[in-house]
Amino acid sequence: MADLNKPTIDAQFVVLAGVRYAILPEAEFHWLCENAGVQPNSTGAEVDPLMSTPAADRDSLAAKLVQRRRAVALTQAELARRAGIRPETLNRIERGRRDPDFATVRKLVVAMNAAERAHLADEHPNPKPKSSA
Amino acid sequence: MSNHPHVTDPAAARARILAEVREIVAEFSTGAADTIREDQRLEEDLGCDSIDLVEITMQLEEHFDISIPEDTADETRTVAAIVDGVMQLLHPGGQH
Numbered sequence: 001m002a003d004l005n006k007p008t009i010d011a012q013f014v015v016l017a018g019v020r021y022a023i024l025p026e027a028e029f030h031w032l033c034e035n036a037g038v039q040p041n042s043t044g045a046e047v048d049p050l051m052s053t054p055a056a057d058r059d060s061l062a063a064k065l066v067q068r069r070r071a072v073a074l075t076q077a078e079l080a081r082r083a084g085i086r087p088e089t090l091n092r093i094e095r096g097r098r099d100p101d102f103a104t105v106r107k108l109v110v111a112m113n114a115a116e117r118a119h120l121a122d123e124h125p126n127p128k129p130k131s132s133a
Numbered sequence: 134m135s136n137h138p139h140v141t142d143p144a145a146a147r148a149r150i151l152a153e154v155r156e157i158v159a160e161f162s163t164g165a166a167d168t169i170r171e172d173q174r175l176e177e178d179l180g181c182d183s184i185d186l187v188e189i190t191m192q193l194e195e196h197f198d199i200s201i202p203e204d205t206a207d208e209t210r211t212v213a214a215i216v217d218g219v220m221q222l223l224h225p226g227g228q229h
Contacts, residue, residue: 060182102187102207109187 007070010095025095027063031070062096065108069094072115083111146224150197151216157192158212161185171213179212189215197223 009032011024024032033040069079076094080087084107092098093108100108151171159166162179175181181189190206193199193215199222209215 061184064182064184100183102183102203105183105187106191106203109184109191 025062026059027066027094027096030063031066034067058093058096058099061100061105062094065090065112066094068112068116072112072119074115079108079111079115082115083107143220143224147216147220150219150223151212153196154193154212154215154219157196158189158215160192161188169212171211171216173212174210175212175215176210193219199223 009024009028011022011028014021014023030040069076074082076090077087080090083090083104085104089098089100089104090108093100093104155166155169158164158169158175158179158181162169162175162181162185164173164179169179173179175186175189186206190201194201197219199219201218201222205218209218
């Protein structure tokens, strides 16, 4: 049943008025919507996307990280190893529970950019040589 | 290395840096290069998050061949502050 190759979703369940609801990190909700090709229809209070708050920034960061990491098929543990940070730290960042400092984000971006370049090279094994070095 | 030769006119140097900074910021923000103003704040006005701020810093370093200290990068909040910071790194003490 459980397919180890499939990405996992961390959800918790609550029962409200007899209905069972799944609660999941917003980053994962958006990832699910994107993969299902559906538009999230939020009826709750809208937050101005340009009004950056620490919490909004954490969510945006978490969503981007998860999306980019999965696009290059890296596990949390592998990305953490490549970035030289603790897997627990990355896990907390991706869950929006930690606001990472500049140095940590930079390590993640460097590792992710390298992974994305490698991924592209795998998909296009014979790129045209650059005309200038 | 030498794509930014010494420029005697600080205003001209600053204008050129501003144009290049706008292009880089536009790549990682909600603003288009020709609409980005110096007084705009990266996060509140241009919608940058912390990944964008890091990407912008790395692009600036590569483009201008400079090394931006971490705490400077972390404390830079506006487009004007980026331009001033780059200006300072490229032409230290060039305000005379």
